[in-house]
Amino acid sequence: xxxxxxxxxxSPKKNPQVLxxxxxxxxxxxxxxxxxxxxxxxxxxxxxxxxxxxxxxLRFPVDGILRTFVxxxxxxxxxxxxxxxxxxxxxxxYDLIILAGPTWSYNPSGPVLSFLDRYGSEVLGGQEVxxxxxxxxxxxxxWWGLRRKLRRCGAHFSNLIAFTHPNPExxxxxGVFLKIAGKNPERSGFISKHYDRFGHSNKQMxxxxxxxxxxxxxxxxxxxxxxxxxxTKLALP
Ligand SMILES: Cc1cc2nc3c(=O)[nH]c(=O)nc-3n(C[C@H](O)[C@H](O)[C@H](O)COP(=O)(O)O)c2cc1C
Numbered sequence: 001x002x003x004x005x006x007x008x009x010x011s012p013k014k015n016p017q018v019l020x021x022x023x024x025x026x027x028x029x030x031x032x033x034x035x036x037x038x039x040x041x042x043x044x045x046x047x048x049x050x051x052x053x054x055x056x057x058l059r060f061p062v063d064g065i066l067r068t069f070v071x072x073x074x075x076x077x078x079x080x081x082x083x084x085x086x087x088x089x090x091x092x093x094y095d096l097i098i099l100a101g102p103t104w105s106y107n108p109s110g111p112v113l114s115f116l117d118r119y120g121s122e123v124l125g126g127q128e129v130x131x132x133x134x135x136x137x138x139x140x141x142x143w144w145g146l147r148r149k150l151r152r153c154g155a156h157f158s159n160l161i162a163f164t165h166p167n168p169e170x171x172x173x174x175g176v177f178l179k180i181a182g183k184n185p186e187r188s189g190f191i192s193k194h195y196d197r198f199g200h201s202n203k204q205m206x207x208x209x210x211x212x213x214x215x216x217x218x219x220x221x222x223x224x225x226x227x228x229x230x231x232t233k234l235a236l237p
Contacts, residue, residue, distance in 0.1 A: 016045045016219035019089065021123070022100035022132075023052040023111040026060045026180070028199045029100050029134040032163055035205045036098065036132070039212020045219060048089050052101075052111040055082045061182035068181040072105055080117065081110030090123045095219050097127050099150075103135035103142040108149075120153035129155040130215070130225060133162040134200070136176045137169065158226035161211060163200055166237045171195040207234040 018040055024030035037047045058081065062068045101112040108116070115123075131146055133139045139162040150157055165172050175185040175195035185191045186198065214228050 016095040016216070017092075018045055018047050018096045018098060018215075018219070019092075019094045020047060020049045020098045020100060021052070021090070021115070022049070022098070023102070023109055023115075024100075024134075025058060025102060025109065026199070028163075029102055029132070031205060032132065032134055032200065032208045033098070033100050035208035036161075036212040036215070039209040039214075040216045042209075042213055043216025043220060045216045048094075050087060050089050052115050053084045054111050055084055060180070062180050063182055065181045068177060071180070075107065075110060076105035078107050078113060079110060080114045083111050083114045083118070086115075086119060086123070090119070094127060096215070096225075097124060097129045097155075098132055099124070099129055100132035100134070103133055103139055106138060106141040108142055108146050116149045116153065120149065120155075124150065125154035127155060128225070129157045131157065131160050133160070135162065135164055136172055137164045139164065158224070159228060159230060161230045161235065163204055163208070163235050164237065165199060166201050166204065167195055167197070203234055207232060211235075 018037075020033050020037060022029055022033050024033070033049070037049070040047050062071055099112070101109045104110065107113070129150060131143070131150070133142055133146075135142065143160055143162065147157075165176065167175060171191065171194035174191060175198060178185040178188075178191070179198045185195045211228075211230055215225065217223070218225050218228060
């Protein structure tokens with residue numbers, strides 16, 4: 001047991017327990033988390049959720065093109081977004097913590113960076129962590145930086161889930177930017193011919209559910225999480 005952490009009160013525990021610690025700005029990580037959780041529950045895994053809440057509410061969409069540019073710039077500089085206190089759920093020990101959030105300008109999002117600074121070692125230290133990244137298409141730099149931070153926190157991790165938006169480039173980048181700025185690229189003339197939907201597809205949601213089932217099987221059978229292939233064509237089209 002990790003020092004200072006409580007063993008769940010219903011110990012000896014029958015079912016594996018998983019905590020989803022996540023932030024979602026435009027809802028995409030949120031839906032992936034929900035589908036993964038549904039797959040885990042199917043396997044009898046008990047799931048808890050802790051959503052990281054910024055002290056100052058972040059409004060989606062951002063109001064206008066200029067504000068979106070400013071947001072891109074500040075996130076590129078890894079400006080932290082302060083978050084509220086975590087709930088007591090985070091004081092417990094889990095079989096797995098899924099740390100989920102979007103990519104912001106090649107980095108983890110501001111609230112996740114704040115979480116790692118302030119609570120990383122306390123909450124993730126000594127625990128098995130599975131990162132989940134939702135992004136438009138460029139997750140590798142994010143993963144590279146996050147991996148270093150997780151190591152510093154003393155977290156154990158052996159695998160990663162990343163989902164990229166399925167739209168082709170450059171329409172994906174243009175569409176995401178316009179969506180963040182509060183426009184409707186799916187409905188605006190020329191762009192809508194190449195960009196029909198913001199975010200992850202329904203097939204990717206099904207894939208997230210399948211990943212949840214696989215993680216549940218792994219936790220129950222004590223097989224290695226590292227052995228699961230999350231880098232499928234559906235997750236990373
Ligand atoms: C400020 C900002 C910066 C972003 N930068 C990137 C990026 O560098 N690479 C990328 O692939 N996606 C980037 N995205 C797109 C998001 O990662 C993507 O839309 C993700 O699915 C959003 O997840 P969420 O709805 O949970 O917030 C950015 C989004 C925002 C708001």
